Amino acid sequence: MNSLFVPFYILGFAAVRISAFSTYTKLDVEISGDTLSPHFSQFWRSTGLCPPQPHQEIGKYLLSNDVMQNFLLISSTPHQGIQQIRIHWLLDLITWDPIQNAYNFEQMDQLVEVFHANNLTLGFEVMGNPSSRFTNFDDLKELGELRKLVQQIASRYIHAYGKDFVQKWNFETWNEPDHKDFDNLNITVDGFLNYFSAVSDALKEINPDLTFGGPGGSCRKPSFSKRCWALLDYCSFHGAQKCGLDYISIHKKGNSDAETILSSEIETIGAIHDKYPNLKTVAIVNDEADPLVGWSRPHLWRADSKYAAIIVKAIAMHQYRFRANKSSQVNYRLLSNDNGFLNFYPNFFTQRTLNARFQINNTVVKYAHLVRKPALTVMGMLSKLGDVQVKMTLSDTHNRTFGGIASIRGGECDGFEVSSIFYYSADSQNVTRKDLVRVRYDIRSILTEQLAGQSCVNEMLIMTCHVDNRLTNPYEEWKRMGSPVFPSGKQFYQMHRSEGPECGKPEKVVLDNDGTFTTSFTMRLPGVALQQICWDTLQGSTAPTSLQVLPVSQTLVLIKWDDSSVLGRCVQTYQVEYAKNSNDFNIINDYRLLFNSFYFFSRSVRGSYRVKMIDFFGRSSSYSSVVEFTR
Numbered sequence: 001m002n003s004l005f006v007p008f009y010i011l012g013f014a015a016v017r018i019s020a021f022s023t024y025t026k027l028d029v030e031i032s033g034d035t036l037s038p039h040f041s042q043f044w045r046s047t048g049l050c051p052p053q054p055h056q057e058i059g060k061y062l063l064s065n066d067v068m069q070n071f072l073l074i075s076s077t078p079h080q081g082i083q084q085i086r087i088h089w090l091l092d093l094i095t096w097d098p099i100q101n102a103y104n105f106e107q108m109d110q111l112v113e114v115f116h117a118n119n120l121t122l123g124f125e126v127m128g129n130p131s132s133r134f135t136n137f138d139d140l141k142e143l144g145e146l147r148k149l150v151q152q153i154a155s156r157y158i159h160a161y162g163k164d165f166v167q168k169w170n171f172e173t174w175n176e177p178d179h180k181d182f183d184n185l186n187i188t189v190d191g192f193l194n195y196f197s198a199v200s201d202a203l204k205e206i207n208p209d210l211t212f213g214g215p216g217g218s219c220r221k222p223s224f225s226k227r228c229w230a231l232l233d234y235c236s237f238h239g240a241q242k243c244g245l246d247y248i249s250i251h252k253k254g255n256s257d258a259e260t261i262l263s264s265e266i267e268t269i270g271a272i273h274d275k276y277p278n279l280k281t282v283a284i285v286n287d288e289a290d291p292l293v294g295w296s297r298p299h300l301w302r303a304d305s306k307y308a309a310i311i312v313k314a315i316a317m318h319q320y321r322f323r324a325n326k327s328s329q330v331n332y333r334l335l336s337n338d339n340g341f342l343n344f345y346p347n348f349f350t351q352r353t354l355n356a357r358f359q360i361n362n363t364v365v366k367y368a369h370l371v372r373k374p375a376l377t378v379m380g381m382l383s384k385l386g387d388v389q390v391k392m393t394l395s396d397t398h399n400r401t402f403g404g405i406a407s408i409r410g411g412e413c414d415g416f417e418v419s420s421i422f423y424y425s426a427d428s429q430n431v432t433r434k435d436l437v438r439v440r441y442d443i444r445s446i447l448t449e450q451l452a453g454q455s456c457v458n459e460m461l462i463m464t465c466h467v468d469n470r471l472t473n474p475y476e477e478w479k480r481m482g483s484p485v486f487p488s489g490k491q492f493y494q495m496h497r498s499e500g501p502e503c504g505k506p507e508k509v510v511l512d513n514d515g516t517f518t519t520s521f522t523m524r525l526p527g528v529a530l531q532q533i534c535w536d537t538l539q540g541s542t543a544p545t546s547l548q549v550l551p552v553s554q555t556l557v558l559i560k561w562d563d564s565s566v567l568g569r570c571v572q573t574y575q576v577e578y579a580k581n582s583n584d585f586n587i588i589n590d591y592r593l594l595f596n597s598f599y600f601f602s603r604s605v606r607g608s609y610r611v612k613m614i615d616f617f618g619r620s621s622s623y624s625s626v627v628e629f630t631r
Contacts (some may be wrong), residue, residue: 027435027523028395031406031420032442033449037324037389040407042382044315046336047074047354048086048123048287050175050295055089055128055183059107062093065552066357066368068114070342072550072560073355073370075118076597079569081383082376083168085115085340086123086287088175089183094149096131103130103149105156116161117546119562121168123287123336125175125216126150126199129183137191143198150202154210163207170285170334171203172249173214177227192227193234200244213247213285219268236276247333248272248279251288256301257427258314261289262321269330283333289314291428295341295352301428303349303475305468308374309425309526311337312382316405316423324389339375345485349373349475356474360553362486367553369492371474372499372595374467374528380595381465381501381530384419384569386410390446392420401426401525408446413456415537415568418446424525432469433525441533444515458536460509461616462519463572465501465594468527472500489555489601496599497591501530506572506616509533534570534616541567541621544574544596544611549629557605560597561624563613570616576600577623579608606630 051058061067074082093108115122130149134142158166174182177192187195196214203210219228235243252264265286273280291310292299301307315335322332343351348358354376358369386409394403404422422437447456469476474495478484481491509517523529546562559576573592577585578600585608589598608628613621 027399027402027437029404029422029437029439030393030395030442031418031439031446032391032393033446034391035388035449036391037319040323040385040387040389042081042385043318043323043333044335044382045080045082045379046084046086046123046287046334047082047340048088048336048338049340050088055092056132058089058092062087063107063110065550066342066359066370068550069368069370069552069558070340070355070357071114071120072118072548072558073372073595073597074340074376075120076560076595077376077383078380078563078571078594078596079383080119080564081379083119084121084123084170084336086125086170086172086336086338088125089128090122090124091126091128091130091149092183093128094130096133103152108153112157112161116165117548118560119564121170124169124171125173126171127174129185132184134185136186137195137198138186138188143194146195147198147202150199151206154203154206158207163209167207167209167211169211170247170287171199171210171212172287173199173216173231176217176251177215178217178225189226189230193230196231196234197244204244211246212244213249213283214245216249216251216287218251219272232272232276232279236279240279240282245282247283247285249285249287252286253288253293254291254310254314256292256299258291258310258317258425259427261286261291261314262317273329280329281331283331285334285336287334287336288338289335290338290352292352295338296344296347297352298347298350299428300350302352302375303373304473304526305374305528306425306428306526308378308467309423309528310427311375312378312421312423312528313403313425313427315382316403316421319389319405348478354379358485358487360486363553365553367556369487369552369556369599371492371495373474374472374500377467377472377500377595378528381421381467381528384530384532385421386417386419388450390450408450409569410535411451413451413454413458413535415539416451416456416458416535417569418533419569420531422523422529422531424523424527424529426525431525434522435525436520437523437529438518438520439531440516440518442516443509443511456535459617460533460535461506461570462509462531462533463503463506463616464519464521465503465530466523466527467500467502468524470524471502472498474498492599493601501594503572503592503594506534532570532616534568536617537568539567541613541615541619543622544613544624547609547611547624547627549609549627551605551629551631552599555601555603555605557600557629558597559600559609559611561611563596566613566621568615572614572616572618574598574611574613575620576611577609578602580604580606582608585610
């Protein structure tokens with residue numbers, strides 16, 4: 001286990017908390033072209049949720065308008081900044097029809113269609129008990145029936161949407177099996193191994209490239225985590241490939257902080273690798289890597305930028321510790337927060353969620369309206385990072401609240417991008433301050449190392465965006481309004497305006513004689529900042545696609561589009577337009593949009609909608625297709 005530990009100062013990286021009495025006033029950073037990670041992938045693009053009880057009725061919840069808004073807002077994260085949603089109890093969307101002597105997939109079909117239409121992938125936990133059809137996985141007959149069911153699921157959606165879509169899913173074992181929440185099923189330790197083998201065999205028979213992992217638990221002491229360690233024993237004995245274990249999923253959370261997530265992982269991964277050396281190459285997934293257990297527990301820090309900064313801090317720590325660290329032997333594949341839940345009254349902002357839900361029950365037609373929290377906004381900021389990580393050097397390596405990641409995107413001058421994200425986090429501590437960050441970009445070094453020394457005379461622009469508790473704080477806006485249970489349309493508008501990120505105008509980059517560029521900005525603790533430097537491009541950007549309009553109430557719709565066809569990530573804003581009559585379009589957003597969604601309030605929402613993108617250089621893409629909304 002000790003072999004996994006590398007002191008953070010060796011990595012030139014800040015990771016843990018400092019005192020509230022720190023006297024730092026200036027934070028100096030240098031970004032150069034040295035490659036730290038040539039294949040920098042965004043391994044954090046995931047969230048998860050557990051539908052409320054009763055499990056046999058989860059279709060009512062997962063297919064409700066409230067959850068549809070949640071899914072659309074999550075999927076509107078720029079550049080698929082969140083791609084996967086991992087959901088408990090999915091098998092309970094399926095029912096058994098004794099008259100037809102067949103399974104009814106109607107509800108699951110509807111859910112999968114929503115995911116396919118919005119470029120989302122399923123974290124498919126093979127969990128649940130359709131119509132209480134199963135009782136005991138020590139029974140060979142029931143295992144055969146389970147195997148048939150899993151085969152039907154895989155083949156059904158491959159046939160409907162193609163193998164490429166389903167191959168992106170992470171199939172996984174029953175969640176936290178050692179907590180024994182089996183929904184009236186008897187799953188002994190041997191029964192769990194039987195279940196694992198049946199599911200794995202079923203998936204691989206349909207398509208050997210389908211991904212299946214487990215045990216999806218904390219893997220604590222063997223006296224408690226019997227099923228976790230039994231599965232690892234089994235797969236170590238037979239070999240991971242033969243037993244069908246494509247990844248090892250664990251759940252390690254913090255103590256209202258980021259560092260404990262990583263230290264807990266290091267301990268558990270070390271124990272697994274020490275005991276099972278032949279499993280060292282199997283990918284590691286922490287798909288419940290939250291700063292604190294208990295999603296429904298209200299905490300004030302979950303409402304604002306403290307939570308957002310912890311998320312970015314934890315991601316950066318993992319990148320430096322596992323993925324950019326050449327001495328690491330850990331194949332770390334995925335870090336996922338489990339924060340896709342919907343809050344309930346009276347905890348509008350303070351639960352572990354990405355959006356704040358307001359249930360408007362004082363109207364004839366009841367509906368819900370969601371407001372994006374900073375925790376989701378920073379996932380959009382993270383999506384702007386590139387595909388190669390470059391060196392970021394901090395002048396003060398003892399400042400353990402400040403850090404970040406620098407990256408580049410592109411292989412030629414045309415449309416080249418440098419993007420850097422910075423966090424300022426004392427975890428959940430109630431510490432506030434404001435400091436100056438000065439960043440020196442060694443552009444000559446970046447071009448020499450990453451573009452073989454091309455001169456790149458294209459014009460460059462830089463844009464800086466912030467999330468903090470002064471500029472982007474819907475929770476504070478709501479409190480200033482008197483914490484209304486049923487906000488008015490005007491009050492929702494004010495909260496949406498404060499969602500952020502708050503971005504300055506793109507400014508021209510002028511290099512010094514030595515090929516460097518230095519910029520300064522104020523950063524507040526807690527907070528997150530993003531800087532993008534974009535080189536001009538001769539290529540015109542294509543239009544946003546897949547425009548859709550979701551009705552919320554008689555006077556409110558949620559408009560959502562897809563940015564996968566938009567060239568590059570240098571988006572200044574989107575312009576959303578509405579026409580009551582077919583061709584009389586007017587702009588309906590009077591503030592910048594970096595997410596691919598917009599709530600529109602109007603006495604009449606019937607009409608035509610379209611959207612276009614505006615880049616850093618003020619150029620517009622063509623318009624999306626027009627959508628007619630007539631409900």
